[in-house]
Amino acid sequence: MELPSWLSETNPALCRCGCGGRRKGNFIEKTLRDIVGFLHEAVFSEEIAMREGFLQNLDSRVKVIMLIFLLVVVNLISHLSLLWAFYFILLAVAVFSHLPLRQVIARVWLVIPLFTGIMVLPALLNWVRPGEPFWVIWNFKHPLNIGSLSLPATLAVTKQGLWGGIMLVSRVGISVSLAVVLTLSTRWMDFLRALRFFYVPRIFVVTLEMTYRYIFVLITSMEEMFLARKARDAGQSPPKEQRRFVAAAVGGLLGKSQQMSEEIYWAMTARGYTGEIRISQNSRIGWQDAIILLLVTLAGLIMIVADKVLGG
Structure with a gap:
């Protein structure tokens, strides 16, 4: 018996007719x-x-508590500089915990700006959120009246809308980054058992x-x-x-x-x-975990106070 002709081809990506064209990918x-x-x-x-690392050695219940608390802190902060300072500290902790930094960044910032940006896009315009023009897209030279709705003569991106959009994308991205760091440093089974601590x-x-x-x-x-x-x-x-x-x-x-x-x-x-x-009982939280939880709580409160001071 002889081998079929297509099985002896040196380049199976070429079509059978030998015309040199590319075949469609195999489903x-x-x-x-x-x-x-x-x-x-x-x-x-x-x-x-x-792996052996800073976050991996923490109790899963402590990490869940820190995640919830830090999510609240991130969404209470209204200054972009404080948000990104916190994010870079988070990246430093991820590196210290031997987490793949490239994966932590790629999982968030290759997706969040796209989907969150689509949601924020209408709020950038003065027709949706009035404000000081930052970039005039089009000038109609006279106000537009659509039924009972009256629109300004210019369509522009406002400074308030742009700043609000950047703030929202930053908050969402940093919040998702917190969740990614938690999931990468916590085994799924440990995370599920930690939910019993919250009476799930x-x-x-x-x-x-x-x-x-x-x-x-x-x-x-x-x-x-x-x-x-x-x-x-x-x-x-x-x-x-x-x-x-x-x-x-x-x-x-x-x-x-x-x-x-x-x-x-x-x-x-x-x-x-x-x-x-019946689920096996978890071990007690160690003093190292308690100290880390206390330090994170103090750091979060300091960030909230600093945000209020800068806001004043």
Whole structure:
């Protein structure tokens, strides 16, 4: 038996007709690559949380308390200089905790300016928020009347709107950065158990914990399905057939997840589960954690006082 001609090609990216044109990307291969990327990122985040570092050594309950408190502080501060001074201190703490600085910055500032900026964009204009013109976009030479609505003759970006937009984007970006630093330095299971400190219902915590655990099982099953399909057609099936396979795979995975949930429930029932969830008690907060929490609280209060002084 001879190998198919397409299997012996040195450049499979070229189309079969040999015209030298680029073929469209393989749908199954892209999906498989995304699945592997998701698993790699999740495992990498767990590895970061298990490293030796300043934030990693803190109790997860203390980190949750600090996160809530600092989020309040960030949203109470009205001076941009104080906000960004706090942000650079946060980056220094991330470096001291051996967190990937590039990932901390990229996860926030590649997304937040886009989505928050779209929301803020109308507030920059004097038609929405009157103020002192900073940049005149268009001059209509006479006021515009749209029904009962009267608009100024000029469409401009105001200083007040621009300053408010920069402040909102900064607050949102720094708040998300706080959450990113917390998630990168805390294992997911430790974070869920810390929620019990705030009297979050046990059934809610256990549901989140089992969801997080078994989502990787299902993702791994899907990866095996796509890998087996790719090994059988070597990426040569038409795009329409690939999309049909993806839809069938999603449906099969849904049925498998339902069957797995029933099996897990019956296994828990066989082991004595009656509806009451028992979670192991967390250890006491150490004196080092208490000192760090006190220092962070004092620093936050100092920032609020400094903001009031500068505002005066």
